[in-house]
Amino acid sequence: MYNQRASSGQDSYKSSTLTIGQSSSSQSQQQQQQQEVLCNLSNQNKISDENAPQYMIPSSITSMSMTELQKELVETKDKLKVITQKFVNVRKERDQFKQENKDLQEEVLQLQSSIRQMVPCFSNTSSAFPMQNEMANIVSEFYKCDCQDVFFDLLCPELNLDGVIYFFQNTIPVVIEVIEKHFQPVEHVLKKVTNMQQLDGPIVNVLRKTYQSNWRTIYQSCLPQTVNEQIMSAVQKSLSIGDEQKHINQAITDFIKKIGEVAFQMLVSDPPIVFDIKRIGEKVQFNSFKYDSMDGFIKGNEECLIILPSVHKYNQGGGLGEVVIKANVLPLSYEFP
Numbered sequence: 001m002y003n004q005r006a007s008s009g010q011d012s013y014k015s016s017t018l019t020i021g022q023s024s025s026s027q028s029q030q031q032q033q034q035q036e037v038l039c040n041l042s043n044q045n046k047i048s049d050e051n052a053p054q055y056m057i058p059s060s061i062t063s064m065s066m067t068e069l070q071k072e073l074v075e076t077k078d079k080l081k082v083i084t085q086k087f088v089n090v091r092k093e094r095d096q097f098k099q100e101n102k103d104l105q106e107e108v109l110q111l112q113s114s115i116r117q118m119v120p121c122f123s124n125t126s127s128a129f130p131m132q133n134e135m136a137n138i139v140s141e142f143y144k145c146d147c148q149d150v151f152f153d154l155l156c157p158e159l160n161l162d163g164v165i166y167f168f169q170n171t172i173p174v175v176i177e178v179i180e181k182h183f184q185p186v187e188h189v190l191k192k193v194t195n196m197q198q199l200d201g202p203i204v205n206v207l208r209k210t211y212q213s214n215w216r217t218i219y220q221s222c223l224p225q226t227v228n229e230q231i232m233s234a235v236q237k238s239l240s241i242g243d244e245q246k247h248i249n250q251a252i253t254d255f256i257k258k259i260g261e262v263a264f265q266m267l268v269s270d271p272p273i274v275f276d277i278k279r280i281g282e283k284v285q286f287n288s289f290k291y292d293s294m295d296g297f298i299k300g301n302e303e304c305l306i307i308l309p310s311v312h313k314y315n316q317g318g319g320l321g322e323v324v325i326k327a328n329v330l331p332l333s334y335e336f337p
Contacts (some may be wrong), residue, residue, distance in 0.1 A: 304329035
């Protein structure tokens with residue numbers, strides 16, 4: 001009996017010892033796990049710190065002393081002063097060139113005025129009036145811009161070839177006739193006073209100089225708005241372009257006004273420049289040396305009609321002279337849109 005109790009006591013002691021050992025081992029395992037977790041967290045913090053943006057101070061700045069920085073700042077300021085001074089000099093040179101250019105332009109105008117006064121038959125004296133080469137550019141621009149715009153915007157959608165010819169036959173010649181009638185009283189009086197059959201020489205030169213110096217005012221009294229509207233009404237009475245809407249009539253009136261402005265300058269120029277108005281609507285064979293196509297390509301020797309007449313320098317007593325602008329033509333087969 002005693003031995004049985006002793007053995008049972010030993011077994012209970014062993015079991016309690018085993019329990020204590022197991023509990024201590026479990027505690028050590030928990031501590032080890034906690035340490036591992038802490039290590040992992042510290043490693044993660046290290047990794048995140050490594051991934052964080054690093055603000056590096058340039059080695060050039062760290063290696064430079066304050067004295068060197070101040071020295072470099074002074075050098076930079078000196079360079080900036082030099083650049084600023086260069087800009088100031090460039091600006092002065094620019095202003096100087098502008099002034100010299102202005103002086104040269106004034107000198108050229110004075111020389112042109114002197115030449116106009118000195119050279120015979122070179123009477124475009126007023127600075128407000130264009131010279132011969134400028135007149136050629138004015139007429140060319142009138143053909144290429146104003147006439148082309150009227151042709152494509154107003155005439156093509158409404159008229160056929162005969163209608164287009166009628167329009168130009170009853171605008172350009174009519175305006176020129178009005179201008180010529182304006183000067184006829186002066187010519188008649190001078191012929192009567194001087195007993196001359198034909199005015200020429202110094203008298204004509206003086207008249208042209210007078211007309212040129214005040215040509216805008218004379219032009220406005222010669223072709224007032226009422227006259228332009230009368231010519232427009234006469235054309236629209238026959239053609240009824242655009243059902244005679246107000247804006248269409250205004251566009252035609254503006255075109256007639258432009259004809260008058262160009263034709264007036266041509267008439268008082270020296271030598272005069274004239275339209276060969278009698279040839280409007282004349283049938284010709286196309287020759288690129290004599291004619292320009294008003295629209296599209298035209299084959300050589302193809303039959304055409306003159307729409308815009310050629311422009312010539314006028315020789316007093318000798319008729320038409322040098323061609324300034326070639327006539328503009330359209331082929332007989334021209335297809336209107």
